[in-house]
Amino acid sequence: MFLSVFDVFKIGVGPSSSHTMGPMSAANRFLDLLLSNEWPRPSSNVHVASIKVSLHGSLAHTGIGHGTGRAVVLGLMGERPDSVDPDHMDGIIDEVERSGRITPPGHPGYQFQPKTDLIFDKKVPLPGHANGMSFSAFDKDERLLVKRIYYSVGGGFVVTDTELEQMRADKKKPAAAGSRVPFPFASAKQMLEMSERSGLSIAQMKRANEETHMSAEELDAGLDRIWSAMSSCIDRGLKVDGIMPGGLKVRRRARAIHDKLQEEWRSNRINPLLANDWLSVYAMAVNEENAAGGRVVTAPTNGAAGVIPATIRYYQHFHEDWDQDGIRNYLLTAAAVGGIIKHNASISGAEVGCQGEVGSAAAMAAAGLAAVMGATPEQIENAAEIALEHHLGMTCDPIAGLVQVPCIERNALGAVKAVTAASLAIKGDGQHFVPLDACIETMRQTGYDMSEKYKETSTGGLAVNVVEC
Ligand code: SF4
Secondary structure, three states: OOOOHHHHOEEEEEEOOOHHHHHHHHHHHHHHHHHHHOOOOOOOOOOOOEEEEEEEEHHHHOOOOOOOHHHHHHHHHOOOOOOOOOHHHHHHHHHHHOOEEEEEOOOOOOOOOOOHHEEEEEEOOOOOOEEEEEEEOOOOOOOOEEEEEEEEEEEOOEEEEHHHHHHHHHHHOOOOOOOOOOOOOOOOOHHHHHHHOOOOHHHHHHHHHOOOOHHHHHHHHHHHHHHHHHHHHHHHOOOOEEEEEOOOEEEEEHHHHHHHHHHHHHHOOOOHHHHHHHHHHHHHHHHHHHHHHEEEEEEOOOOOOHHHHHHOOOOOOOOOOOHHHHHHHHHHHHHHHHHHHHHHHHOOOOHHOOHHHHHHHHHHHHHHHHOEEEEEEEEHHHHHHHHHHHOOOOEEEOOHHOOOHHHHHHHHHHHHHHHHHHHHHHHOOOOOOOOHHHHHHHHHHHHHHHHHEOOOOOOOOOOHOOOOO
């Protein structure tokens, strides 16, 4: 099994990796398909004239709050999650609504009126996954020419229905089958065994795997780019005030809290909650940016994007011996744990609830932080397990389908738990009661047993018990 660190951490836009970035990428893939020879044309005179899209399952239920429709329109205009300019998104969407056409670069232009050609189908889920999408292209006489089903499986990953089946079949194969990396660990147990045999740390093994696909310089530059995007997101979030979009009228709080913390810091006043407060404000800054549709890094999802940046900034703030290599090792270790969770369970709130999003982010952050604090591989595995164990069962019930309440504060608490988990693990010897693999399997089973109401549909929990004003 190999999942690159750059698949786990992707630069994109808010508010959701599965409901915003995934659908935008699916639209990109459909455009690429239209230009390809991968579908049979009835004759050379037949051309695509119009496109229709339907969204299903969780994408239909919470898609409006998560900006899914906007993301599809932007994707059909050729915009990509890592390069779309958040300041220009509204203008692009207004233009499509005004003209009733999409005009992606390199394409002839197609009819597409978002109000009628983009359907939020809450009645019929698609069979493969809770986040299903169907894209169809028609000729000028409205005859169907080509149709594709895509699934957004969490963290911005998008697969077709056939790729989804292949992915599920691959999970059943032995870890090393077909792998071209030196350390093809697919579980925490294998990761620890390979580490012991090789004498390498988790970050060193992950680095060796990555370097089969790119040079050491490219890897370091990519890791630095990821941290730079995370760090800029914190800084932007700490500067902006006001109400977040979507209609809930939730006010941004990170800037005001940050101002108070800075005042305290300057006056040397003793604050027994100092580290917690800074962790929380960094995480909230990222998630407020995410909620506003700004530039963020999926880590491993957008809804959970604040936990990892907050704990890295905490490492810079409170650990005098931090350095750039430490941040790279943190990201590599966190990605190793995130890959194991994704492979054996899920990082998708629509599949397993918030335990799969903020719980996974906290496990990854605890592992990364433990690594840079000098933990052994066993202590790192212990740190990830503690953090994940204490998110088990956590539901996903965002109010009004917006990634705001409970998501923003939840990231703050996820970051605090991650630091506590790393600290507890480092005080032990790595021996512990619940293996990380057992905890991941528990998360998977709990998620699959969970009612759909609590899996990013906003039909249960806080989403129905809090009156919107
Ligand atoms: S509640 Fe958790 S899983 Fe659900 S949208 Fe918010 S952060 Fe994501």
